[in-house]
Amino acid sequence: MRITSLSDEPVQEIRFLNAGKRPGDFYSDSLPVLHGVVDALPEGMSALVVTADLQGRETFESARGQPLRLLGEVLPAMFVDEILPSLNVGNQRIGVLMAGDFYTVPTLDRRGGSGDVRSVWQAFADQMDWVVGVAGNHDLFGDKAGPPRFSGSMHFLDGDLVTVDGLRIAGISGIPGEPRRLWRRHINDFVDGVGSLLCESPEIVIMHDGPDAPVPGCRGLALVREMIEQFDPTLVVRGHAHWDTPLAELANGTQVLNVDARAVVLTAN
Incomplete structure (x- = not known):
């Protein structure tokens, strides 16, 4: 799968509340x-x-006096009701790729809090046909660290691959770091994990942290980029570090789509 064009300007901007310090x-x-x-x-x-x-919560207007929901809990219905129809998206199957970090503390008084994001995954699964994704370094699934036990249309990836609607999608969760902390592993293990996935020739690779790119401001992991460039081109989806330029191409033709604090709707020609 190759992206042939990407809009410079948003087709819509969704208001939400972001946490302060x-x-x-x-x-x-x-x-x-x-x-x-x-x-x-x-x-x-x-x-x-x-x-x-999607580290934010809905607006007070949207909540209508109820506790503020996570941004990712309210966004899927907005896609179905407003955004997809505005793009003339047909009524065939819709898939979701999620690259991690969907929690914000309810009091909005602390950045970088960790918490349960199962409700976000479920909200997307309720509105779309399937969800494939990885964990970010702030994501919990329940009250304990570790992978979720999803079934049905939700597919969690961490060093493995799934085929959905004919798409071979691989994923690795978390970021490089101290392994005793949430969703972290040694950098060498992270890079080796990416290499192992690429040996399976996936069409899409989802990761929370990921490669840098040869474009100013495209921060990331040079070792991961160097590993990716040893394989055939693929499409990499990543978050964690925000890029002003959301799409970049590596030396081997791999495209990297950065969706940190943004959403992208991909349709065919």
Whole structure:
């Protein structure tokens, strides 16, 4: 799968509340939604929704006096009701690629909190046909660290691969770091894990942290990029570090789509 074009301007911006560093410091922010075109989607599919780092909560207006839901809990219905129809997306199957970090503390007074994101995965699964994703370094699934026990249309990846609607999708969760901390592993283990996945010739690789790119401001892991460049081209989806330029190409032709704090709708020509 190759992205042939990506909109420079958002097709829609979703207002949400972003956390501050102390009580009362939260502020209004917006999530840009971009539209991309790929050379082909599997037969019977209308679109892929791709996102990561939805670390915010809905607005007070949206909550209507109820506890503020996570941004990722309210976003899927907005896609179905507003965004996808505005792009004339057909009524065939919709898949979701999730690259991690979907939690924000309820009080919006601390950045980088960790918590349960199962409700976000379920919200996307309720509105779309299937979800494939990885964990970010702030994601819990229940009250304990470790992988979730999803079934049905939700597919969690950490060093493995799944085929959905004919798409071979691989994924590795977390970031390099101290292994005793949540969703972290030694950098060499992370790089080796990426290499093992690429040996399986996936069409898409999802990771939370990921490669850097030869474009100013495209921060990431040089060792991961060097590993990727040893293999045939693929499409890498990543989050964790924000890029002003969301799409970059590596030396071997691999495309890297950065969806940190953004969402992208991919449709076919």
